[in-house]
Amino acid sequence: MKYMMLxxxxxxxxxxxxxxxxxxxxGRIEAWWGEQAAAGRVIEGHELEPASTATTVxxxxxxxxxxxxxxxxxxxxxxxGYGILEVADLDEALAVASTWxxxxxxxxxxxxxxx
Numbered sequence: 243m244k245y246m247m248l249x250x251x252x253x254x255x256x257x258x259x260x261x262x263x264x265x266x267x268x269g270r271i272e273a274w275w276g277e278q279a280a281a282g283r284v285i286e287g288h289e290l291e292p293a294s295t296a297t298t299v300x301x302x303x304x305x306x307x308x309x310x311x312x313x314x315x316x317x318x319x320x321x322x323g324y325g326i327l328e329v330a331d332l333d334e335a336l337a338v339a340s341t342w343x344x345x346x347x348x349x350x351x352x353x354x355x356x357x
Contacts, residue, residue, distance in 0.1 A: 244285075244353035245335040247325040251346035252318050253292055270343040278325075283338050287325030319347055326353070 278284035
């Protein structure tokens, strides 16, 4: 079963890290991705650019689109990346997410399968 793992964190935390701390944390994250990918549990994922680079397209009920700079929701925590997990069930997805090596919030959602 596939699950989306949304990774949200506080950009100010990351901005406050020293270069050494950042390298160490990214090293742990890269090791985590490598381990999960080698085990076949993570099949895709990417880090996202900062929320300041976001552009939001809102489609109104009448079908009209409006475009604004910035993320849809402004808050302390923003989505900074995602992973697509291929696991047996939600319990395994939660177990994988629970080993994430950074101080972030992880949201797990099943990927819809149609047809």
